[in-house]
Amino acid sequence: GEDVEQSLFLSVREGDSSVINCTYTDSSSTYLYWYKQEPGAGLQLLTYIFSNMDMKQDQRLTVLLNKKDKHLSLRIADTQTGDSAIYFCAENRDDKIIFGKGTRLHILP
Amino acid sequence: DTEVTQTPKHLVMGMTNKKSLKCEQHMGHRAMYWYKQKAKKPPELMFVYSYEKLSINESVPSRFSPECPNSSLLNLHLHALQPEDSALYLCASTWDSRGTEAFFGQGTRLTVV
Numbered sequence: 026g027e028d029v030e031q032s033l034f035l036s037v038r039e040g041d042s043s044v045i046n047c048t049y050t051d052s053s054s055t056y057l058y059w060y061k062q063e064p065g066a067g068l069q070l071l072t073y074i075f076s077n078m079d080m081k082q083d084q085r086l087t088v089l090l091n092k093k094d095k096h097l098s099l100r101i102a103d104t105q106t107g108d109s110a111i112y113f114c115a116e117n118r119d120d121k122i123i124f125g126k127g128t129r130l131h132i133l134p
Numbered sequence: 135d136t137e138v139t140q141t142p143k144h145l146v147m148g149m150t151n152k153k154s155l156k157c158e159q160h161m162g163h164r165a166m167y168w169y170k171q172k173a174k175k176p177p178e179l180m181f182v183y184s185y186e187k188l189s190i191n192e193s194v195p196s197r198f199s200p201e202c203p204n205s206s207l208l209n210l211h212l213h214a215l216q217p218e219d220s221a222l223y224l225c226a227s228t229w230d231s232r233g234t235e236a237f238f239g240q241g242t243r244l245t246v247v
Contacts, residue, residue: 067240
């Protein structure tokens with residue numbers, strides 16, 4: 026398909042891990058990104074991964090990339106209330122940064 | 135410094151006004167982007183500048199006019215906008231248009247009345 030696909034909503038208990046999944050479109054995409062957007066704010070780059078990698082870890086964040094299936098995931102360990110936001114997956118395709126529709130992460134107490 | 139600075143943060147303009155949005159970065163990035171984001175939607179690409187030249191225009195109406203005066207600065211000139219153009223306008227930059235880290239500004243919230 027032409028679109029970057031993400032599930033629209035995820036609900037997680039505080040302290041648990043959150044896993045947000047994404048399917049991108051172009052196997053030749055060089056860079057894949059995860060952004061966080063809080064209400065009324067711009068986009069915060071959380072992490073990115075180059076297409077020749079299959080995993081990247083940065084503190085509580087782990088990105089897994091499966092190039093064969095064009096599948097990208099973001100794991101947030103020990104989810105906190107401050108992690109409540111919309112998370113966008115994006116790919117760099119044909120010199121454009123193309124976004125998924127975003128996953129709203131809701132934290133349960 | 136990984137900051138992309140956008141001004142103003144908020145803008146209200148009438149349909150006959152002319153205004154400009156400004157974006158600045160000092161990371162030495164050579165690709166800069168304008169995006170439009172409507173409420174509860176993902177950002178949509180409008181323009182890409184690469185090495186100060188317009189490389190991509192996503193069929194944006196001519197009432198939006200981009201300008202890249204130098205490698206650190208990107209403007210978006212607005213004229214005769216419609217109420218449906220009200221949105222969050224986001225600027226981004228990367229080392230070059232093939233990718234690496236892509237940083238976004240906090241956006242300009244535009245309301246057309």
